[in-house]
Amino acid sequence: xxxxxxxxxxxxxxxxxxxxxxxxxxxxxxxxxxxxxxxxxxxxxxxxxxxxxxxxxxxxxxxxxxxxxxxxxxxxxxxxxxxxxxxxxxxxxxxxxxxxxxxxxxxxxxxxxxxxxxxxxxxxxxxxxxxxxxxxxxxxxxxxxxxxxxxxxxxxxxxxxxxxxxxxxxxxxxxxxxxxxxxxxxxxxxxxxxxxxxxxxxxxxxxxxxxxxxxxxxxxxxxxxxxxxxxxxxxxxxxxxxxxxxxxxxxxxxxxxxxxxxxxxxxxxxxxxxxxxxxxxxxxxxxxxxxxxxxxxxxxxxxxxxxxxxxxxxxxxxxxxxxxxxxxxxxxxxxxxxxxxxxxxxxxx
Amino acid sequence: xxxxxxxxxxxxxxxxxxxxxxxxxxxxxxxxxxxxxxxxxxxxxxxxxxxxxxxxxxxxxxxxxxxxxxxxxxxxxxxxxxxxxxxxxxxxxxxxxxxxxxxxxxxxxxxxxxxxxxxxxxxxxxxxxxxxxxxxxxxxxxxxxxxxxxxxxxxxxxxxxxxxxxxxxxxxxxxxxxxxxxxxxxxxxxxxxxxxxxxxxxxxxxxxxxxxxxxxxxxxxxxxxxxxxxxxxxxxxxxxxxxxxxx
Numbered sequence: 001x002x003x004x005x006x007x008x009x010x011x012x013x014x015x016x017x018x019x020x021x022x023x024x025x026x027x028x029x030x031x032x033x034x035x036x037x038x039x040x041x042x043x044x045x046x047x048x049x050x051x052x053x054x055x056x057x058x059x060x061x062x063x064x065x066x067x068x069x070x071x072x073x074x075x076x077x078x079x080x081x082x083x084x085x086x087x088x089x090x091x092x093x094x095x096x097x098x099x100x101x102x103x104x105x106x107x108x109x110x111x112x113x114x115x116x117x118x119x120x121x122x123x124x125x126x127x128x129x130x131x132x133x134x135x136x137x138x139x140x141x142x143x144x145x146x147x148x149x150x151x152x153x154x155x156x157x158x159x160x161x162x163x164x165x166x167x168x169x170x171x172x173x174x175x176x177x178x179x180x181x182x183x184x185x186x187x188x189x190x191x192x193x194x195x196x197x198x199x200x201x202x203x204x205x206x207x208x209x210x211x212x213x214x215x216x217x218x219x220x221x222x223x224x225x226x227x228x229x230x231x232x233x234x235x236x237x238x239x240x241x242x243x244x245x246x247x248x249x250x251x252x253x254x255x256x257x258x259x260x261x262x263x264x265x266x267x268x269x270x271x272x273x274x275x276x277x278x279x280x281x282x283x284x285x286x287x288x289x290x291x292x293x294x295x296x297x298x299x300x301x302x303x304x305x306x307x308x309x310x311x312x313x314x315x316x317x318x319x320x321x322x323x324x325x326x327x328x329x330x331x332x333x334x335x336x337x338x339x340x341x342x343x344x345x346x347x348x349x
Numbered sequence: 350x351x352x353x354x355x356x357x358x359x360x361x362x363x364x365x366x367x368x369x370x371x372x373x374x375x376x377x378x379x380x381x382x383x384x385x386x387x388x389x390x391x392x393x394x395x396x397x398x399x400x401x402x403x404x405x406x407x408x409x410x411x412x413x414x415x416x417x418x419x420x421x422x423x424x425x426x427x428x429x430x431x432x433x434x435x436x437x438x439x440x441x442x443x444x445x446x447x448x449x450x451x452x453x454x455x456x457x458x459x460x461x462x463x464x465x466x467x468x469x470x471x472x473x474x475x476x477x478x479x480x481x482x483x484x485x486x487x488x489x490x491x492x493x494x495x496x497x498x499x500x501x502x503x504x505x506x507x508x509x510x511x512x513x514x515x516x517x518x519x520x521x522x523x524x525x526x527x528x529x530x531x532x533x534x535x536x537x538x539x540x541x542x543x544x545x546x547x548x549x550x551x552x553x554x555x556x557x558x559x560x561x562x563x564x565x566x567x568x569x570x571x572x573x574x575x576x577x578x579x580x581x582x583x584x585x586x587x588x589x590x591x592x593x594x595x596x
Contacts, residue, residue, distance in 0.1 A: 018433050044432045048425070049458035056422040056455070060429025063416045064396070064437070068429065086419050191414040191430070193437055195393030201408045203399075203417040 003138045004029035004168040007071075007097060007161070009176055010145035012037055016095070017066035018044035020057040022076060025109045026165040027099035030071040051076040055083030055096070062092040063202045065190030067149055071097035073165075074115050075106060077123075084158050085124030088219070089204025091189075093152035095145075096130075097161045099168040102327035110327025111165030113249060116304035119160045120278040127216050129223045131159040131230065132277040134248045138172035140275075150182040155226055156189075162277060164300065166250045166329070226279055233281035234273040235288075237263065241270030243342055244288060246309050247298040248274050251323075251330060255298050258335035269339055277305065285312035292317055294342050298335055299323040361386045363412045372574025374564025375403060377530045378471055379410050381540045382440070385547050386413065395438040396430055398423045400452075402444040403477040421452025424459035427466040438550055440467040445486040446476045449512050453485075456516070460557045463521030467546045468559040470512065473566040474585060481569030485510035488588045493569070509588050513561045517594035523556030524549055524596030527589060529563035531578040535591075542593075549596075558596070563589055 001009070008030045011019070019038055021031040031047065038045035044061070048054040054070045061068035072080065077098045087094050100115050102108040119132045131151050135141040141163060148159040191200050206212040237259060238244065247255040252273040262269045272288065274281050289295070295313055297306040297320070306321045313319050322338040324330050358364065361383035369375045386392050392413060399407040401420035408415035418426045423441035431439045448456050448470050459466065475493055476482040483493040483500060488509050490499040500506050517525045524546055528539035539562055546558035563585050565577035572580060 018429065020429065046428065046432065046462075049454055049461075052422065053425040053428075053455055053458065056419065056425035057429030057432075059418065059422075060416070060426035061433040062429075063426070064430050064434050066433040068433070082419055083422075090417075191396045191416055192434075193394040193396065194412065194414050199408070199412050200414045201416070203408070205405060205417055 001138070001174060002029055002169055002171050003141050003163060004099065005033045006138050006174050007141050007145055007163070008033040008037065010142040011069055011095070011149070012041060013177060013179065014146035014149045015067050016043070016069050016149065018057070018061045018068045020046050020048050020054040020068070020070045022048050022051050022054050022072065024073045024076045026101055026168050027071050027073050027097070029168070030097065051079040052083065055080040058094045059083055059087055059092060062087065062094050063090070063191050065187040065192060067153070069095040069097065071099065073099045073101045074103050074112070077115065077118070081124035084130065085122070085126050085128065086204055087158045088128035088130065089126060090202050091156040092202065093156050094158045095148045095152055095161065096158060097163065100162065100164040102325070108327045109165065111250060111300060111329060112325070112327055113164060113251060113300035113304070114325060115162065116277065116299070116301060119162050120280070120308070128219060129278055131155070131157055131226060132162050133159065134162045134275060134277050135167065136249050136252045136273065138167065138170060139174050141167060142174045142176060143178055146178060146180045150180045150184065151230065153184045154182060155222055157226070162249065164250055230276060231279045231281050231284070232275035233284050234275060235284070236271040236273070238270035238272065238288060241268050241293060243267065243269040243294050243296060243339055245269060245271045245296045245298055245335070245339070246274070246285070246305070247271065248277060248305065251298050251300050254330055254332055255335055257332045258339060261332065261336055262339050267339060274305070280308045280312065282308070282312035285309060286314065289313040289316040295319040296338060296342065297321050298330055300329060301325050359384045359387045361392050361412050363410055365409050368406060369403065370568040372565055372567035372577055373403070374473065374530050374562070374566070375471065377536060378469065378562050378564060379407070381536070381543050382442070382469060383411060384540065385544045388544070389547055389551060391438045391547070391551060394436065395440065398427055398439070398441040400441070400443040400447040402447050404442055404444060404471065405478070407442050421447050421450070422455055423447065423452065424455040424464070424466070424468065428459055428462070428464050431464060431466050438467070438547065440469060440547070442469045443471070444477070445470070445472045445474065445484045449485040449510050456512070457519070460516050460519045460522040460559070463556040465550055465553065465555065466557055467550050468557065469543065470559055470561040471564045472561055472589065473564045475566050475569045477566050477569055486589070488585060511589065513559065513594050516559060521556050522559065522595055523554055524558035526593040527561040527563065527591050529581055529586065529591055531563070531565070531581040563591070
């Protein structure tokens with residue numbers, strides 16, 4: 001299965017009640033697949049009039065306690081930012097898949113990682129976060145979907161699954177069927193009709209003096225819990241490494257091959273692959289930076305995650321960057337060359 | 350002498366001090382909807398949608414489950430709710446800024462898909478909450494904060510947008526009626542229309558029902574409440590004729 005179809009089937013297995021989508025390349029296989037499979041499962045599929053409508057249909061379904069998702073690609077995700085801000089303010093769970101393409105503007109339909117800032121910084125207006133999951137293989141994409149729904153429900157947050165055109169289009173064998181068993185809180189806040197109970201209200205407007213400030217502190221306390229509990233990151237050949245490559249998603253796959261080749265040539269290099277981009281594995285990177293090394297961040301952008309790497313390293317070690325924007329994909333040789341260009345100074349002490 | 354209660358609050362309307370201006374039509378429309386919900390016995394399975402505008406706090410008045418949504422997006426939110434909860438009765442309450450300006454796409458497409466939702470569209474020909482700016486429904490010559498010499502189509506300010514007439518063209522809109530609240534007879538007619546719009550949904554009729562209510566905004570029309578009612582009757586209904594356009 002291609003990544004787009006695989007993630008769609010994984011969402012169905014994870015129990016998605018409703019899918020709302022609008023055509024955009026390179027994620028059209030998700031919408032097409034869902035149009036066929038959701039009715040077969042007696043669940044809801046709607047091809048919407050816009051991404052604005054799609055995210056608001058997600059908002060509506062989520063407000064009633066249903067598992068709802070949408071998928072799109074970069075320009076469409078930009079349109080959804082209003083809705084994502086409202087989802088965050090109203091604390092509604094939702095899963096949003098972004099199969100990233102080149103930008104800015106209409107850009108192109110080639111794979112990209114140019115939406116890192118948009119995804120990890122909130123993206124819409126206001127002081128909020130979304131959980132951002134960045135798989136690097138079709139199997140991981142499949143495994144991450146149930147996690148995305150569980151995290152959304154557990155924390156009442158919007159969860160972004162950040163893929164790219166390669167991952168969406170790539171065909172790989174996958175094992176489907178994984179379900180998570182998190183103990184999730186009851187959705188007693190959901191709008192199910194005030195039948196013999198007090199009215200439930202889902203809202204993000206808080207006019208009373210101090211009320212919105214309090215909501216924001218509450219959101220921040222929740223975000224701190226997520227940061228403490230939900231960081232995911234893969235470390236590869238890190239222990240003896242002088243050079244640490246930091247990369248995520250498809251870029252990390254290529255970087256991993258470059259690391260293997262560099263090792264064959266006797267260069268001590270390792271890889272850190274953040275799987276959650278928010279919460280970012282800052283502690284893990286900071287710990288590795290305690291021993292003096294050089295960090296090379298590789299991205300399919302002009303350098304976005306590198307800012308988080310620098311914040312985590314906090315000046316303890318040099319952080320350099322290599323990336324290609326606008327649909328450019330770093331090759332193994334290009335990454336290897338960048339590794340080789342780094343001079344390893346003698347360790348002190 | 351024994352006292353007899355002849356008039357009381359309908360249960361779905363909460364005991365809550367109004368934030369609406371004197372002479373505003375929202376209070377009347379709220380009450381009519383609440384009465385219909387109680388008369389149809391659907392209180393426990395109704396979910397309401399509050400718009401952005403003066404009625405954003407509608408959930409302070411309606412004692413049903415309610416959601417507040419982004420400006421204009423109510424029909425999309427209603428779609429997400431109704432499709433996943435076909436047994437629930439979903440209504441959106443939207444003003445003219447919300448429905449006829451920023452939310453034009455959402456209402457057209459919800460009707461176009463024949464969503465089984467009920468829309469109560471309050472047309473007061475102005476943006477109330479933000480301070481009386483021109484709405485798409487502002488009539489020609491009407492003075493607003495952004496048409497200070499009166500709305501003039503020849504100056505690029507456009508014509509009043511007749512949403513009900515447009516929606517009635519769509520096969521997916523099964524019931525479209527324009528009413529008003531300028532006198533008790535009209536209020537009773539409006540209630541009948543609202544009741545019919547809800548009944549269609551309760552009966553599972555295959556499409557969207559919308560009741561447009563011409564409603565006074567004395568504050569930003571710069572009129573007394575009684576003059577505002579007369580203005581609807583004499584002037585506003587010329588541009589927005591009352592009647593059933595569909596169904």
